Amino acid sequence: MQAEIYKGYSIWGHAILQQMDILEPERYAASGTITQHTKVIETxxxxxxxETEEDARQAGLAWARAWVDSHG
Known part of the structure; x- marks a missing residue:
């Protein structure tokens, strides 16, 4: 999980391991969360x-920034 402050919101990028079989390469699902003053605003x-944990986290953060920009 990676967090940052963006335009007064705390935004989070999540990477969730999605390995179905031990023989398959690791994949990561991405998601984002937006909070403000400890309240969840949107997920x-x-x-x-x-393919990488970092790419998944960055996708979650990018989604959160776009959400804030379109609702701010």
């Missing part, structure tokens, strides 16, 4: 599947 659901 994304699954945004897609990524």
């Amino acid at each position: 994304s659901g699954i945004l897609g599947s990524f």
